[in-house]
Amino acid sequence: MKNVDKRNKLEEEIFSYKVSKDDKIFIFWEGKQVKILKGKESKKFLSKISTAGTIESQLIMAKVTGNFKRGNEKINKGR
Known part of the structure; x- marks a missing residue:
């Protein structure tokens, strides 16, 4: 896993998640919602994350959101 995060972005805890009452998972990147998981996908996510x-x-x-692994994510700087 050492070679996965060469720029140490994951140490900054840029991702977060929230579980709703109906077991939907809302995944956030830098405070912005980027993905919603439900059904089997949300149960699989919760089982992985509970022991991590x-x-x-x-x-x-990062893997669940899919497009956040290329290193080309742009940060909006006051636009």
């Missing part, structure tokens, strides 16, 4: 550490949790959320 901080950096591993960040990696799981």
